[in-house]
Amino acid sequence: VFQLVNFRHTGKVDVEGAARFVSPRDYRFSGAAHGSGLGYGELHDLTASANFVAEPDQVHLNAIQLAALGGNLRATGEVRNFRRFTINGEVTGISTEALTQFVQAKPLPWNGVLAGPIHATGNLSERDLHSLLAEAKLTIAPVEGSTPVRGEIDASFDGAAQKVTLAPSWIELPGSRADFSGTPGQHLDVRARSRDINELRPVIGIPPGLRSASGSFDGSLVGALDDPRITGHATLSNIVLRDAKFDEHIDS
Numbered sequence: 185v186f187q188l189v190n191f192r193h194t195g196k197v198d199v200e201g202a203a204r205f206v207s208p209r210d211y212r213f214s215g216a217a218h219g220s221g222l223g224y225g226e227l228h229d230l231t232a233s234a235n236f237v238a239e240p241d242q243v244h245l246n247a248i249q250l251a252a253l254g255g256n257l258r259a260t261g262e263v264r265n266f267r268r269f270t271i272n273g274e275v276t277g278i279s280t281e282a283l284t285q286f287v288q289a290k291p292l293p294w295n296g297v298l299a300g301p302i303h304a305t306g307n308l309s310e311r312d313l314h315s316l317l318a319e320a321k322l323t324i325a326p327v328e329g330s331t332p333v334r335g336e337i338d339a340s341f342d343g344a345a346q347k348v349t350l351a352p353s354w355i356e357l358p359g360s361r362a363d364f365s366g367t368p369g370q371h372l373d374v375r376a377r378s379r380d381i382n383e384l385r386p387v388i389g390i391p392p393g394l395r396s397a398s399g400s401f402d403g404s405l406v407g408a409l410d411d412p413r414i415t416g417h418a419t420l421s422n423i424v425l426r427d428a429k430f431d432e433h434i435d436s
Contacts, residue, residue: 195222195230213238226286227252241265248273253282255298263308271304275320279327292386294357295330298322298337306343316343324355331383333357357383372405374416381420395424 201215214237222230234248243263248271250257259273281295300322306314318341326332335355341348347367354363360378378384381399403416 194228195219197222201236209240211238211240245271253278253286255279255282257302259302267307267309269304269306269308271302274301275299275322280324280333290386293331294333295327296324296333296335297327298324314343316341318343331357359383366404369408370406372409372412374401374403374405376401393425395426397421397423 197217197219199215199217201213203211203213205211214235216233216235218231218233220231222232224230231251232249235246237244241264243266245259245261245263248257248259248261250259255278256276257273258276259271261269261271261273263269276297276299278298279295280292280298283298284290284292300320302318302320304316304318306316306318308314320337320339322337322339324333324335324337326334333355335353337353337355338351339348339353340351347370349367350365350372352363352365354361356362359380360376360383362374362376364372364374366372377400379398381388381390381394381397384390397420399418399420401416401418403414403418405412405414407413
């Protein structure tokens with residue numbers, strides 16, 4: 185049933201329940217499954233559980249619980265014709281720090297907690313990342329002991345195209361905010377404002393001699409995020425260069 189070929193899968197799954205079998209077109213299996221120490225690709229030490237009812241051409245899944253990346257997914261779902269699946273659920277407790285580590289991105293000094301609804305459909309076959317189509321509307325809430333970060337991310341993912349699309353979304357730090365939409369790696373529209381651009385040093389190249397400034401940017405990032413072509417309008421004010429301060433605006 186599960187054509188898992190592209191990734192390494194590990195762990196233990198226990199299943200218990202009841203069965204009635206008359207023929208390949210007349211049966212019913214129901215019960216509960218619990219897995220621990222699970223691994224899927226680069227995800228490790230997952231735990232998962234669900235109640236299920238399997239009948240010809242359809243499997244119903246209820247009370248799905250998955251623990252991963254320090255957070256949880258609670259969901260319901262179904263599998264039709266042992267090929268196509270649908271999942272609807274709610275994500276809670278996944279930290280941006282854990283997510284950054286998972287995608288092997290540069291560590292950031294900010295941390296928040298992601299939560300919100302998700303919807304996904306796909307194929308059990310792993311070809312083209314299960315032909316997964318997923319949507320998520322996630323909020324970011326501050327974490328105690330870290331620079332507070334807030335935001336809302338409205339994202340969709342197309343597994344066959346390996347593309348993430350962002351509907352209007354935003355992230356906010358104590359003195360800065362960025363609103364953005366588009367397709368990362370292709371074309372991303374950005375509107376950013378900052379009362380202290382030092383907050384942004386971890387993600388943008390700021391000359392060491394620039395001690396502080398207020399700034400804004402309205403424009404687009406085109407191409408790969410690690411080397412984008414940037415177009416738009418930027419402004420700096422209240423500039424401090426080493427020990428010199430300038431109140432004038434710099435536009436570019």
